[in-house]
Amino acid sequence: MWNSEQKNIWQDIKNTWNEQPQSEKINIQVLQLINEFKSKVSQFEKDSINSDIATLKLNWDKTKRNNVSQFEKDSIKKDINIISEFIKKVINKFKR
Amino acid sequence: MKDKKPMTKTFEQLLENNKEKIYRICKIYAVSPLEPQDLFQEVIFAIWKSLSTFKGNSSIDTWIYRITLNVCLRSKQKSEKTYNKTLQLESIQFIPVEIPIENNQQEKYNALTSCISKLNNENKSIIILYLEELKYKEIAKITGLTENHIAVKMKRIKKNLLDCITNKI
Numbered sequence: 001m002w003n004s005e006q007k008n009i010w011q012d013i014k015n016t017w018n019e020q021p022q023s024e025k026i027n028i029q030v031l032q033l034i035n036e037f038k039s040k041v042s043q044f045e046k047d048s049i050n051s052d053i054a055t056l057k058l059n060w061d062k063t064k065r066n067n068v069s070q071f072e073k074d075s076i077k078k079d080i081n082i083i084s085e086f087i088k089k090v091i092n093k094f095k096r
Numbered sequence: 097m098k099d100k101k102p103m104t105k106t107f108e109q110l111l112e113n114n115k116e117k118i119y120r121i122c123k124i125y126a127v128s129p130l131e132p133q134d135l136f137q138e139v140i141f142a143i144w145k146s147l148s149t150f151k152g153n154s155s156i157d158t159w160i161y162r163i164t165l166n167v168c169l170r171s172k173q174k175s176e177k178t179y180n181k182t183l184q185l186e187s188i189q190f191i192p193v194e195i196p197i198e199n200n201q202q203e204k205y206n207a208l209t210s211c212i213s214k215l216n217n218e219n220k221s222i223i224i225l226y227l228e229e230l231k232y233k234e235i236a237k238i239t240g241l242t243e244n245h246i247a248v249k250m251k252r253i254k255k256n257l258l259d260c261i262t263n264k265i
């Protein structure tokens with residue numbers, strides 16, 4: 001009896017959840033949406049690059065203060081180039 | 097009119113079939129200044145980005161729920177500063193609809209959502225998936241918990257939720 005009553009209560013709650021009053025109709029233009037996404041992704045990537053560059057710059061300033069050797073400087077430069085190339089590839093991929 | 101690519105068609109179908117349930121979940125997790133509409137756009141963006149990685153290991157429904165809940169949970173960690181960077185998509189419109197006011201139904205719905213909002217994130221996810229008619233097995237897949245753990249938690253969540261709703265109505 002208790003179980004059946006509980007079942008009914010929960011079915012009522014489920015109905016309340018699934019049949020909630022729709023105060024808004026969602027209209028999606030898919031083709032336009034995909035174009036918007038493509039442009040947003042590239043902007044997102046640009047923001048990421050700026051953030052990466054800022055981080056690198058900060059680290060670079062710290063490194064400079066610590067009087068690093070020429071070898072380390074060359075190594076960092078090489079790493080930055082690799083990262084930049086990689087980021088460019090990612091951007092190109094999303095632009096396609 | 098241009099023919100749509102298969103990927104576009106799949107995406108369109110997927111949105112059509114799932115937009116209402118995604119929005120239902122967004123309404124629970126959206127906390128000011130983030131609006132449910134903003135959260136909905138973030139979820140759709142995340143689905144689009146992940147579409148090519150869907151391997152079919154789980155059902156598409158399970159996959160959609162997992163992405164939706166992940167985005168919603170992440171959104172709670174967003175500060176007001178990052179809120180300014182949320183998507184503003186013109187291709188998704190929310191058109192207000194005149195609905196007949198049924199006080200009783202509205203009151204029940206408000207009580208339910210208010211009580212769900214009081215639960216912690218994990219319990220909130222579990223009860224939402226339960227209300228969406230998912231089986232414990234599917235809830236376990238989405239949340240990463242075991243079925244037994246879900247069953248134990250459900251007992252407590254149901255009791256808390258029922259007490260809370262009863263107090264409100």
